[in-house]
Amino acid sequence: LDCTVAQIKKLIGKYPVLWIDAVGLKEESVIRELGELLKLHPLSLEDMSNIPQRPKIEGYPNHLFAVAHTTTYKKSLAISQVSFFAGEGFVVSWRERTNDCFDFLRKRLEVKGGTTRSSGEDYLLYALMDAVIDTYFPALESFGDKLDDLDDRVEAGHSGDIVKDIHATRHEIRLLRRIVWPLRDAVDGLMRKHDWLIGEEAIIHFRDCHDHVVQVLDALESYRDACSDVRDHYATAVSNRMNETMRFLTIISTIFIPLGFLAGLYGMNFNPEASKLNMPELNWPWGYPIALGLMGTIALGQVYYFWRRGWLGGNGEKPKNASPQQMKPPNK
Amino acid sequence: LDCTVAQIKKLIGKYPVLWIDAVGLKEESVIRELGELLKLHPLSLEDMSNIPQRPKIEGYPNHLFAVAHTTTYKKSLAISQVSFFAGEGFVVSWRERTNDCFDFLRKRLEVKGGTTRSSGEDYLLYALMDAVIDTYFPALESFGDKLDDLDDRVEAGHSGDIVKDIHATRHEIRLLRRIVWPLRDAVDGLMRKHDWLIGEEAIIHFRDCHDHVVQVLDALESYRDACSDVRDHYATAVSNRMNETMRFLTIISTIFIPLGFLAGLYGMNFNPEASKLNMPELNWPWGYPIALGLMGTIALGQVYYFWRRGWLGGNGEKPKNASPQQMKPPNK
Amino acid sequence: LDCTVAQIKKLIGKYPVLWIDAVGLKEESVIRELGELLKLHPLSLEDMSNIPQRPKIEGYPNHLFAVAHTTTYKKSLAISQVSFFAGEGFVVSWRERTNDCFDFLRKRLEVKGGTTRSSGEDYLLYALMDAVIDTYFPALESFGDKLDDLDDRVEAGHSGDIVKDIHATRHEIRLLRRIVWPLRDAVDGLMRKHDWLIGEEAIIHFRDCHDHVVQVLDALESYRDACSDVRDHYATAVSNRMNETMRFLTIISTIFIPLGFLAGLYGMNFNPEASKLNMPELNWPWGYPIALGLMGTIALGQVYYFWRRGWLGGNGEKPKNASPQQMKPPNK
Amino acid sequence: LDCTVAQIKKLIGKYPVLWIDAVGLKEESVIRELGELLKLHPLSLEDMSNIPQRPKIEGYPNHLFAVAHTTTYKKSLAISQVSFFAGEGFVVSWRERTNDCFDFLRKRLEVKGGTTRSSGEDYLLYALMDAVIDTYFPALESFGDKLDDLDDRVEAGHSGDIVKDIHATRHEIRLLRRIVWPLRDAVDGLMRKHDWLIGEEAIIHFRDCHDHVVQVLDALESYRDACSDVRDHYATAVSNRMNETMRFLTIISTIFIPLGFLAGLYGMNFNPEASKLNMPELNWPWGYPIALGLMGTIALGQVYYFWRRGWLGGNGEKPKNASPQQMKPPNK
């Protein structure tokens, strides 16, 4: 299928439907020549060359013109444009870049006597469009995988680049949505307008095509929601971890700061010899054990208080305390 | 009703309406044979086999084709697809998996002379669709229960897996919504298009069907809102608990840190003998009691300050302080 | 108006329009008998009995069938269903529970020669519907009161059950919205379809009815927004109070921790006799006053720093400092 | 123009179009008499009297009935209702309260031979409606001013009543939106329905009117967004200030707490005479300078650490440190 415009000229008329599959948008002369040969409207040729275009299906006096996008997903989403011209006796597909999205269709066409081969321009256009739409499903799958992975990472407490990754995924979902959403309207419009090129039977096929597009949109919509969920999940995890940090600080600080004060108290240098009122405790025989006991009592009292409020359960130190009755909210 | 395609062939024509209830999508030959026997469109058969499909009702030249989903709810939402083919003299329902959603209908059919039995294909199709829609209500109920349970757990101060459970519920609500939403459009379309198969009386019945679907959607919408409410509630609870922790830390720290400083002050080793200016307090007869009194005054002052700002009320220590006048905002 | 079906049978035909006002849905035999007498469609009778139904107005061959809901508001929103059947010469209203929503209408009817009495079925139906819609306004009022009350409580710094109360109010707004929203569509549909029962003059009346419903929806919409505002207000209040707590902790801590360090420094026991480098300050005649002065300077420096940043203003201690120039943002 | 109904009766027919401008809704008898004189529909009179009504334009057999609202903005938004009745040879405008919104129009009418004077009822109605719509623009302007002012206050770090003021502004925007939104639909409906009263030329004028309403709605929409922006801005400012407070606390605490520990360490009273292992540092000739040096090293190390993380830059103390290379995120 590597041939010049002149060769194509000879082929026209030989077959009931001619499929011309062109790749690359740089050779303007070829575009112009082919456009003249098949009487394609200049505006449609311009739209084909100016990338990126919104997906659309437009009727011109002589032919139908459709723009769609194929996607490939290797690490990130790559989008490349395909334009279709379908007229009496020919269908032209013009791809921005080489990719394998039509390989499966070509194989089916090479089988002699198959339905695909014997059908008209409308069926071929449908088959090509469907092949384009089929390239969206791997991208959808990879979105699903990514979101599951993100959810697992949030769950596992990683914090590194989660926000960045969530945004990247959201961005790609949005990107795909932007090329699928107008395609739905385009296919819908095609089915309603009853263009002369599209036969009654082909409408049923395009309805199938429309179904696939809507399915892709549904999935995108739900991935978008899932994205928000992951983000919420992450925000809650961050806030919970902060809470936990605070609680740990509070427990340690509130236990030791009063004890430290007590220790400081008995480190004061008031002269016991100046009067009997000046720190007589220092000379008591049981002074030190009593002081230690006092400290221990305060510490234990606070631990008990924290334990009753269920603050210790979250620290993983005393998991046996995490029984329901300690989880009761304190202000009840 | 366990029979081969050949047996079905014989049955056609014997009864005004034949209901064929098939289960399982793996035996392709059976699907093909039955499709040929009843002249079902290949695209509709393909849609039936390729799971999952969006719910839809499509008119083909010979028959109506409908896709819907039954749900069962045991711990989590399980969705399985049912396809319907309704043509002159027959209704085929083809389920992905065995379930009991048509059992009730079968019983009604077995009753001789009932309305269900004597009606046409349209009424049978309605009855089957209605049976499918009825499977959504138990799922709705379980959503309601789950949300009530989540609300109770947030209320009770549990924190474990609430976020995860909320997301799981949201996910299931979304899942169910995705199969009910297009069904509404499908039923709505059926009522408007006035297909030849659907009689005037059946339209009234499908209107009933449409009502049920809309009711399910209404409930889903309101569960979705309730989900957001639970999440907000949880976020507020987390933030309130953090606030409380902070306040506790602040109270203890700000009381004891100044006291600790005072204690440290009188623990300094300046030599009182070097001059009279060096810590004469240490040798005062009342030095120690005065220092203690000073500390007590500071502590009480702060406690009074906290009490006036209503910070103590939230700690559950002095609930009698939680009277309205202390609740006055401090910056007023 | 307490009578049996047999009595009703006799009354038919005697009056141009007969209003039958039934209450309670349990006596199935009565429902069936009346249905047969007035030739009501079985599906409409079923819809009447199966509670809850979505509000709707449906045309059946013999009669109009309408479902609406009356509300009463005593502490919380109570909804009860009313069904209407309007046909040639009769209007049936069938309430789920006894309430006083038709009392006002009955009084107007008892006045001989009033417009209400001499009009047709359509006017009576309008009057009944309008009486139902009028029951929504007290609920609206109570929503407004509740929201004002919540706003005041947030303002006053209460924290108790505000979130819970906001959610309860949101829930009730949603509940009411769910029964009013479809009613709007129903009334709208009735006005457009030009049913044979509804005369030209009655359409103008139903337009009035429609206006009322839309007004209720408008109010609900704005209460819903107000709900979100109260929630935001509360969240900001919580976050502000936390900020304030933190600031208080920071002020006290950062003043006294350095002072405490200084006190600790001169509490060290290095032996001044071992060398002249070891804490000669302890033996300086002015050692203690200098140390105190140093501490005072540090404390005052910090207080000045906080005062310049406007942190003290928020504590209510020195309101005179809250002048605009101190409010300048620190990072400017 | 201060006259009784009887006087009006005489005026009818004298002029091609009579403009009756009434104010106040309390004198029911006047309303009734005028209604009878001009054959106004009772429902429209009722709608005029029952305040508040939604804006609308309704066609009655004899006349057009329109409800709109004028606004005045002095500190807060005041809304008052105006009703219009336009029929063959007369236009009645009935205001709830006196205001000056028609003064400009009256002046134009008093100019003999102007276009306004010689046109029909439809043009007069348009001119009145346009005068009403013109009252919205000052309100819009004041919203813009308020939002700018709020933004400045957030910027300047004020915290007082910002949330309250934002909510108040949002509330007023919502209020205005509620009276303008239905007005758009009403005017739109009027243009489409081609009422007998509205001539071809007047439609072009009402299109202008419609344009103005849409412009008001556009502005409201964008103010609503701006409101959300101010709120976000405020929330970020609060959160940034909290961050800053925390950082200040952290810096001071983490510098002085370890130092305080060291000071405490050498304040311990272990008896150096009991063994050589007991605090020999105390008797070292260089003990004190070494301890001070150690403290200084720790403090400087921490300051360096904070400086490298860019924490000091935010405090305004060392702005020269805020160079880009210190701003590098720590976890990179």
Add this chain to the structure above:
Amino acid sequence: LDCTVAQIKKLIGKYPVLWIDAVGLKEESVIRELGELLKLHPLSLEDMSNIPQRPKIEGYPNHLFAVAHTTTYKKSLAISQVSFFAGEGFVVSWRERTNDCFDFLRKRLEVKGGTTRSSGEDYLLYALMDAVIDTYFPALESFGDKLDDLDDRVEAGHSGDIVKDIHATRHEIRLLRRIVWPLRDAVDGLMRKHDWLIGEEAIIHFRDCHDHVVQVLDALESYRDACSDVRDHYATAVSNRMNETMRFLTIISTIFIPLGFLAGLYGMNFNPEASKLNMPELNWPWGYPIALGLMGTIALGQVYYFWRRGWLGGNGEKPKNASPQQMKPPNK
């Protein structure tokens, strides 16, 4: 093209289509004269003069009137209005301010024999509209650049004016959206209404125009989402940094506060000579080393605890600890 109205008068009729390109709205007499000459509707002239107007395309009896806006982007978005009048034999474009948006078109027109020159009023109008729409793309590009820049700054940890810049960008996106959104409706309306002035061929061109507008709107929509993403990103970054600060404070505080307490404990002045129970440790030969060892053990124990919880990893001090197994969430 700098000429008076009188000169224009002479030119009319000489050429099949006359393009009058006027700039500036202040000379009212010129506007009035030209309006009379070309029979332009007064309302359209008024709309042209009153700035700002919403974009629109309106049909008047004699001519089409269109309002659009050109944008220039130098640091910030500048919008200026262009009005078009297209009638039999003439197209008037009237700009608010001088700008170069029509320069490209003028050059194409000067080329003799080009398509642009020989086409009718409709094509010229299309070419002018398209030139206006082309001015939006540089603005879009600069939005994209700004958002990328903001994202980089958030990533790099800058905090200065990010919120302000995000809001400024959002504001400009909104501004542009407000002038493009109605333009889409206007162009769409033009294509549907099939005005007498617009030929079949021109419709195809306006469809192209419509495509461009929709493309701009799509891009704006996605920039708006990107704006929200940047804001979320920033909020998360702020919250993460706060978390980190808190964690640092917690680590330092909880390590040194207990140690400080221990040091204070042995700084107490209980008299060992009063009894054997009073601080015998002070006289133990190994007292000091044991105390130091105890402190070291506590410190190491806490460091190990923090290390196990993965708190140290985030500080960049011990990156080798950030292995997955330490990242396990503590409450599992």
